[in-house]
Amino acid sequence: VATAVLDLELSTRPREISGLDGYDRAFALVRLHGRPVGQALFAVAGGRVAEGELDAGLLEVADENLWRAWIARWMGWTEPASAGFDPPAASVVVCTRDRPDDLRVCVEALTRLDHPPLEVVVVDNRPATSSTVDLVRAFPGVRYVREDRPGASAARNRGLREARGEVVAFTDDDAVPDPAWLGALLTGFDDPLVLCVTGLTMPRELETRAQEWSERHSPFGRGFRRAVFDHSWHDPLHASPMGASVNMALRRSVPDLVGLFDEALGPGTPSCSGEDHELFTRILARGYRVVYEPSALCWHRHRRTWEDLRRMVFGYGAGVYAAWTRELFVEGELGLPRLAWGWLRHDQAPALARALLRRPGSVPLDLVLAELRGCAAGPWRYLAGRRRLRRLERAA
Amino acid sequence: VIAPVPKVSVVVPTHQRCESLRRLLNALRAQTYPAERMELVVVADGCTDGTADLLRSERPPFGFRFLEQPGLGATMARSHGAAWTTGDLILFLDDDTEPAPGLVEAHVRAHAETPGGAVVGALPPVMTGALDLARMGIRSWWDDEVLRLARRGHRFGYGDLLTGNVSVAAATFAAVGGFDTTFRCREDYELGLRLIRAGAPLRFAPDAVARHHESSGLDRSLRRVQAEGAAEVKMGLRHPELRLSLPLAEVHALGGTLPWLQRMALARSRRGVVVARILRLALPALERLRLRGSWRRVYNRLRGYHYWRGVGDEVGGPRGLAAYLHAGLDPAVEPEAELEVDLAEGLERIEVILDRERPSGLRIRYGDRFVGRLPPKVGAEPLRGEHLRAALLDHLAVPLITALAIAGVEMPGIRRRRAARQIRT
Numbered sequence: 001v002a003t004a005v006l007d008l009e010l011s012t013r014p015r016e017i018s019g020l021d022g023y024d025r026a027f028a029l030v031r032l033h034g035r036p037v038g039q040a041l042f043a044v045a046g047g048r049v050a051e052g053e054l055d056a057g058l059l060e061v062a063d064e065n066l067w068r069a070w071i072a073r074w075m076g077w078t079e080p081a082s083a084g085f086d087p088p089a090a091s092v093v094v095c096t097r098d099r100p101d102d103l104r105v106c107v108e109a110l111t112r113l114d115h116p117p118l119e120v121v122v123v124d125n126r127p128a129t130s131s132t133v134d135l136v137r138a139f140p141g142v143r144y145v146r147e148d149r150p151g152a153s154a155a156r157n158r159g160l161r162e163a164r165g166e167v168v169a170f171t172d173d174d175a176v177p178d179p180a181w182l183g184a185l186l187t188g189f190d191d192p193l194v195l196c197v198t199g200l201t202m203p204r205e206l207e208t209r210a211q212e213w214s215e216r217h218s219p220f221g222r223g224f225r226r227a228v229f230d231h232s233w234h235d236p237l238h239a240s241p242m243g244a245s246v247n248m249a250l251r252r253s254v255p256d257l258v259g260l261f262d263e264a265l266g267p268g269t270p271s272c273s274g275e276d277h278e279l280f281t282r283i284l285a286r287g288y289r290v291v292y293e294p295s296a297l298c299w300h301r302h303r304r305t306w307e308d309l310r311r312m313v314f315g316y317g318a319g320v321y322a323a324w325t326r327e328l329f330v331e332g333e334l335g336l337p338r339l340a341w342g343w344l345r346h347d348q349a350p351a352l353a354r355a356l357l358r359r360p361g362s363v364p365l366d367l368v369l370a371e372l373r374g375c376a377a378g379p380w381r382y383l384a385g386r387r388r389l390r391r392l393e394r395a396a
Numbered sequence: 397v398i399a400p401v402p403k404v405s406v407v408v409p410t411h412q413r414c415e416s417l418r419r420l421l422n423a424l425r426a427q428t429y430p431a432e433r434m435e436l437v438v439v440a441d442g443c444t445d446g447t448a449d450l451l452r453s454e455r456p457p458f459g460f461r462f463l464e465q466p467g468l469g470a471t472m473a474r475s476h477g478a479a480w481t482t483g484d485l486i487l488f489l490d491d492d493t494e495p496a497p498g499l500v501e502a503h504v505r506a507h508a509e510t511p512g513g514a515v516v517g518a519l520p521p522v523m524t525g526a527l528d529l530a531r532m533g534i535r536s537w538w539d540d541e542v543l544r545l546a547r548r549g550h551r552f553g554y555g556d557l558l559t560g561n562v563s564v565a566a567a568t569f570a571a572v573g574g575f576d577t578t579f580r581c582r583e584d585y586e587l588g589l590r591l592i593r594a595g596a597p598l599r600f601a602p603d604a605v606a607r608h609h610e611s612s613g614l615d616r617s618l619r620r621v622q623a624e625g626a627a628e629v630k631m632g633l634r635h636p637e638l639r640l641s642l643p644l645a646e647v648h649a650l651g652g653t654l655p656w657l658q659r660m661a662l663a664r665s666r667r668g669v670v671v672a673r674i675l676r677l678a679l680p681a682l683e684r685l686r687l688r689g690s691w692r693r694v695y696n697r698l699r700g701y702h703y704w705r706g707v708g709d710e711v712g713g714p715r716g717l718a719a720y721l722h723a724g725l726d727p728a729v730e731p732e733a734e735l736e737v738d739l740a741e742g743l744e745r746i747e748v749i750l751d752r753e754r755p756s757g758l759r760i761r762y763g764d765r766f767v768g769r770l771p772p773k774v775g776a777e778p779l780r781g782e783h784l785r786a787a788l789l790d791h792l793a794v795p796l797i798t799a800l801a802i803a804g805v806e807m808p809g810i811r812r813r814r815a816a817r818q819i820r821t
Contacts, residue, residue, distance in 0.1 A: 064793075064794065067793065067794065067797045068789070068793050070797070071788070071789065071793050071796060071797055071800075072789060074800070074805075075743060075785045075788065075789065076743075076785075077785050077786075077789060082543065082546040082547060082548070082602075083546045083547075083548060083600065083602050084546060084602030084603055085546070085602075190543070190546075191539065191543055192520060192539060193535070193536065193539045230536065231532070231688060232533065232536065232692065235688070235689070236688075286527065286532075287527055287529075287532030287535060287536065331686075332686060333686045334685045334686050334687065335685075335686055335687055335688070335689075
């Protein structure tokens, strides 16, 4: 029982889809002339998505968003619409740790970008083996940087320092960017107040139950509508709609204007995640903007085993509360308790109730509990992360 | 007729900003445009901070004139300065701007493409000093202003003429009669309106950049809102046809109900003054507690208060406002004619027609089917071909799609369903 992942182009769509043996469902990213406009789920029978099923599924996608994209194309209208805008020069930074097979796929995709970057930098975070450096040697255009301070935040901060482009685009070693990815991210920078542009992230495969639940419970995708976030209409503390670090570009001036990633947060630290959302919050709180640009697409391979998924969901809860701990005690964001209460009341508590009552379609209980345990652990894990950081600094 | 290398007269009004002025003068010295085709007129308006000494010692490489006046305001200063210019183009710059080296050249290039009009340059803000919520808002306003003007297909309105960085063909400036010096604020909008009425082309030059060093904060922006409320009333007095499209006419549309505080402001009541003062005192506390939502609500209320206080001072209370708005209901004003176009003829062809006819509004069909209207906009430039696609996308996307689908234009998603329906029947 698995879900096939399809990349469907509306303008050349087939009458039906076959060759999906072994799958009982198909998940499709739907594009119009290359531009993502929606997603659809189809039933697969006998390895096929039949014509009627395909039509019905695609009809669901047809909203105003699709029509606007279609009419823009019909009129020959291209974004960005600003006169006199030249996309800034961009570096691409991939942070990795001993995952050469994933990294190879990612770096190969980066050599196929429509808008070639100024440079590609691979930041190798505390490697245990020489596998990454050996792999990078095979790609002459790619620069290798080794960062021995632990954690994705430390690696990304190093990437920001090393990069030469005015914009630094980040993706993860387990993600594969679409050829239009970088060009689309850069269109968001026509507004000087925009410090960060994030993109749409779709699942690369949904082979296991863990991967399906990963996509259902905490998808990376944030919809198919472009959005501009500014503190005057969006609460900076509500960071998750703004995207995630797997698919984002920052101006290189970010460290000077709002500061670096907090190295006590994020993967490779006790708090497991949260570093990206904490930075988005700071960007908004200082009066700058974040843009979500769904045309900037990349594909991410979710964790395959249930054990990994549970750990990820725990880490998600821990990261959110760790980041909030910083917002509350370092940045003095007194509006936070209300936000945390809102999350518990409107989202977490109902999910827990549904899981306990085993309502159909409810999130598995162990995932709900993992998230709640993560939330409870978050503040302490943030403090542990800070202590560890101080220790490392003293040792250095 | 403008000479191949037109002479550019830069006019700068200044008030107690000696250091800014020095920065501006240095930036003008560094221009890529030939100095012998430039001149500078600085009007020191009530300066007691050593500006006069600075200017007396200046020996710039271009023609230079320095005038003084006793605190009469920026409008008078600009007008006074413009009277002394001898160039083909007059470039107005504010004293807090810092022109990029290519600024003058970019203005000249834009005028060569659309002679006889006005060119608005970009004024990206540089915030001096600490950033609080109010100053972030000011920065965002300026930033959005540049983006709005830079958007492809932007249709100019009179409110797009900002005098911080704008150049006007000298002959056109003289022909429309220059600034109305009875305005102490919004004189730029007022000039913009007369330029549009005179048929002068307005355009935005994204490469004509003068960064401006913004030092205003909360209190200055509230004072500014109040002055704008008063200026808007005057605008409607000078140009009665605008009256019902001004923001203050919304009260009319609302059936005469304003929020309490704004009513108090309009009536110039003591209670309003007290409440406004309390709200003003609450703002820093809300900001310190990081309660942005509450801060914004209070701030918007205060802005509303000051706007209506400005209106109230000018019209003399609610009755005055009613009389003012009723006088705007002039049945003699004829609705402007709309041009009828058929998009089935092709967008390119329609664009050519718009560039030729310059209608103020459009009635749009696709074949037999009516798509929608682009109604005439008071105080906006007549339509050009360039406006068509942006306006269709922004205002008429859905009806246009419907019309295209009915006309049988090939669309992904639609085509297959029609086929399926045919099979079933």
